[in-house]
Amino acid sequence: MSSKHRLLVKNATQVVVICNHGEKFVTKHGMQKLSVIENGSIVIGSDGLIKAVGPSEIIRVQFSEASFDKVIDATGMCVLPGLVDAHTHPVWAGDRVHEFAMKLAGATYMDVHRAGGGIHFTVEHTRAARSAELLASLSNRLVRMQRAGTTLVECKSGYGLELQTELKMLEVIEEARRTLPINISSTYCGAHAVPKGKTVAEATQDILQVQLPRLEELMSAGTLRVDNIDVFCEQGVFDLSSTCSILQAGKDMGLNINFHGDELHPMNSAQLGAQLGALAISHLEEVTDEGIAAMATSRTAAVLLPTTAYILRLPQPRARDMLDAGVVVALGSDFNPNAYCCSMPIVMHLACVNMRMSMPEALAAATINAAYALGRSHTHGSLEVNKHGDLLVLDTTRWEHLIYQLGGHQELIRYVVVKGNVVHDNDKTLHL
Numbered sequence: 001m002s003s004k005h006r007l008l009v010k011n012a013t014q015v016v017v018i019c020n021h022g023e024k025f026v027t028k029h030g031m032q033k034l035s036v037i038e039n040g041s042i043v044i045g046s047d048g049l050i051k052a053v054g055p056s057e058i059i060r061v062q063f064s065e066a067s068f069d070k071v072i073d074a075t076g077m078c079v080l081p082g083l084v085d086a087h088t089h090p091v092w093a094g095d096r097v098h099e100f101a102m103k104l105a106g107a108t109y110m111d112v113h114r115a116g117g118g119i120h121f122t123v124e125h126t127r128a129a130r131s132a133e134l135l136a137s138l139s140n141r142l143v144r145m146q147r148a149g150t151t152l153v154e155c156k157s158g159y160g161l162e163l164q165t166e167l168k169m170l171e172v173i174e175e176a177r178r179t180l181p182i183n184i185s186s187t188y189c190g191a192h193a194v195p196k197g198k199t200v201a202e203a204t205q206d207i208l209q210v211q212l213p214r215l216e217e218l219m220s221a222g223t224l225r226v227d228n229i230d231v232f233c234e235q236g237v238f239d240l241s242s243t244c245s246i247l248q249a250g251k252d253m254g255l256n257i258n259f260h261g262d263e264l265h266p267m268n269s270a271q272l273g274a275q276l277g278a279l280a281i282s283h284l285e286e287v288t289d290e291g292i293a294a295m296a297t298s299r300t301a302a303v304l305l306p307t308t309a310y311i312l313r314l315p316q317p318r319a320r321d322m323l324d325a326g327v328v329v330a331l332g333s334d335f336n337p338n339a340y341c342c343s344m345p346i347v348m349h350l351a352c353v354n355m356r357m358s359m360p361e362a363l364a365a366a367t368i369n370a371a372y373a374l375g376r377s378h379t380h381g382s383l384e385v386n387k388h389g390d391l392l393v394l395d396t397t398r399w400e401h402l403i404y405q406l407g408g409h410q411e412l413i414r415y416v417v418v419k420g421n422v423v424h425d426n427d428k429t430l431h432l
């Protein structure tokens with residue numbers, strides 16, 4: 001082949017492709033036994049897509065006449081797909097470090113929320129912030145995520161709770177999508193809390209009659225791209241019936257249903273999501289057996305958020321029961337002012353230790369299954385031909401070090417690559 005390509009990563013000790021039969025998600029055995037090529041190479045074409053992946057010798061012969069813009073010799077290193085973070089709230093102003101202190105002293109999440117803090121505190125600061133300020137902090141946060149290996153991230157609105165600020169947040173996300181070398185899935189989360197001074201019914205009406213219609217206009221005009229609709233379905237926030245009407249209205253506009261459910265109380269959110277054909281439900285600390293069975297049948301992904309359960313000292317979501325039932329389990333960082341964590345490697349570590357997932361299960365949940373939760377697993381989440389050339393090169397001979405070395409990702413991740421372009425080069429050589 002005498003053509004020109006963007007990138008060759010050659011001679012890696014391991015290339016973790018995850019799966020190699022075009023799977024849209026993996027469950028059970030597919031999560032336990034990931035597809036790994038020992039001594040492998042990968043080629044990314046000038047369109048940013050994967051052209052070939054396989055044993056180094058075969059790729060060497062196949063591409064002996066080809067030229068490459070860049071060659072990375074990954075001898076002694078590992079290659080794996082870019083990580084996918086299926087749940088974040090990264091657009092906001094005003095941190096909540098003072099609330100972390102309150103929670104350490106014994107306050108619960110809802111104690112803080114009812115006292116006017118929590119989401120309400122962030123709403124006040126985000127409403128007052130200018131777009132440029134929000135974009136600058138979002139960009140910094142996305143760079144931190146990317147350095148920790150994330151190449152596709154879901155980003156929610158939800159700190160406006162009225163039309164103007166929700167649109168401001170979605171526009172900031174859209175600007176980041178246009179300008180930054182990271183893949184973004186954008187989520188409208190206008191039902192993140194009931195705004196002060198409104199009842200649930202009034203907030204629901206505002207979303208159905210004011211916010212969603214305007215969003216639909218902007219989406220049809222091509223001004224704004226939004227992929228998913230989200231609601232915080234919880235006691236004291238949005239009940240099951242208002243959640244149902246908002247999600248259905250979003251689905252009717254072509255949005256994927258991807259919402260917060262069964263976090264602090266069993267709400268039957270999982271059953272509702274399954275009925276509505278939700279692509280994903282996040283949290284699920286309080287999901288019931290019936291909810292798990294319904295999600296397994298409807299192929300609704302469970303996006304588990306180990307940082308939240310850890311920080312709020314919640315019961316851990318029943319990951320093992322979900323995995324055994326054949327639910328598509330995915331992971332997210334839940335980055336937000338309550339859970340300030342940009343690192344999917346730390347999330348995977350917590351999932352293994354606290355939720356009893358194995359390392360292969362955690363990696364599958366943070367790649368192909370997280371991509372599925374965002375409707376992107378046909379293009380992301382595994383290293384298969386024709387998918388995006390988004391990958392990590394780790395300075396270690398076994399990929400499991402990324403999970404095992406708690407907080408060690410900064411030293412381990414040598415390169416982050418998006419569509420064949422190196423977007424992060426950690427210019428250090430480590431001797432592990």
Ligand SMILES: N=CN[C@@H](CCC(=O)O)C(=O)O
Pocket residue numbers: 089118119122232260263308334336337338339
């Ligand atoms: N539970 C609701 N939403 C967020 C928290 C947002 C916040 O506290 O600002 C979550 O997923 O954890």
Ligand SMILES: [Zn+2]
Pocket residue numbers: 087088089260334336
């Ligand atoms: Zn959330």
